[in-house]
Amino acid sequence: MSGIRIENGTILFYGNAAGYVSKGRAVVDPMFQGEELSAFLGRQREVKEVKWVNGVFDRLMSGQKETHEIQLLKNCRVWQLRPDVDIGMKFIGYDEMLKRYGPPDPANYQVVYDGEVDTNDLEGLYAKFNADERPPGYTGYSLSMSDVLELYDDAGSEFHYVDRFGFKQVDFAPPGQTMCQSMQL
Template sequence: MMNDELKMLDRSKCIEDDNEYAGKLLIIKPSSLKEEYRQPYFQYFYAASGFGCYPDKLGGKVFGKFLADGEECCFRRSDFIGVADKEKLPQWAKTRFEQLTAPKMRIRVFQIDDSLDNNKRMFMSYDNAMKKGGVDSLIYRQVYGGIVNCSDIESVFALCNNDPPPGYCGHSLSVSDVVEIEDGDDPGFYYCDSIGFKKVPFDIEQTDHMEMLHVLIIENGKEPYEAEIRNELKAKQSVVGGLIEPVYFADNNEALIYCDEEFLLKDYAPNRKVGDTIIHGTFMVIGNGMNSHGEMTDFSLTDDQIDDYWEMFRYPLIYMTKEELADNQAEVPDEGISQI
């Protein structure tokens, strides 16, 4: 798509709000962008900090990042047309802005393994568990680990019951489950009680967690994130939303992608471009190698691989429907996908 086919954003895409800019999505003046970046995609800028965010401060710099590719930089307050009207954002921008501003927590979830539950502690309240000798780490298995868009443990409970994260491989979060909060103000292990949670001592090294695979999950509109999933078909299928299809992309084949083999039939939105292929819907990157029996199998990604593939798949495709493109250019092209 040629740049001059697109109409640049103007004041009509802004709200009447020229006061504080911090934490808001702004629209950059076309004249303030380098010529090669004069596309409407690059006019969206998330303002994070700087004296320029406030009209009564002496300094004029606004620090933040481009919504299109996440590059961090700064502009002067005078470089902006105004604050973007959220009601007039294309869907890709809405999704990316929501993800950029959403709360994030790193968690692990542990559930009792029924085959080890000799004293029938599954779904037992905290008080009754204490009467039985406390929380026994030895009978738990890890069912998930990763970054979720939650602000507290109560929202983790709601998420794992209503819309479990990709790779979650267990029952809905319930009484006797243990949630580890890995970051935040009060990290630790929390026992799910009949009402609320109780912080408890818990030894992850005693749990069944060695079979967890460290993978990179790539969702539409999100930056990639590391997750821990069980080395089970059910867990891998839960990431992609259906039957897994391998896609080889690494030169040495030491990693591969799993996506939903029916992503076109299911009309998933385009996510990332891999070589000449555009993958739709959520997918993951996983290690690939040979086990001690000479068989090709899945492995955890190394830290270096996670860093490399995070950078490789950092930027989602910018996808606009034909209706959205019609609002931004004179004629609607045959292809409803544009990318940077």
């Protein structure tokens, strides 16, 4: 009997919950990455793609044992106001932004980070982008009011304005970015 198997959507590697399978994608902690596990996953008909994501083992061990409890991680973009915009727009709450300037305009923003993150939790992301050691590739200042967090995947994007207390979900369609593309004849 092999030491690697899939039970109820959980990938077990010699008794350890190494990852899970959901919608044709195997999401596996890279600490288990190796030739044996890669070959096993390659032989599974239900696995169309393998994604190696840090923290999966910890999330599984913390009680998220059922695959439906595990939230697939999205990528993240951090949008901050460009240096040349009206200084009054910076570091203000959402209500004040609406009152003085209207809704956040993507034309006034620039991307200071675009990459994978280990959580979809907005408060967790706030802490990550305010830590002394920010993720590689992050070029902005500490996450602050007036910034916009974008969480995205193949299904689309959701945008969250950093407000005085917490976050406000906003419509924020950057130039050239569409939620759905359609073909015209």
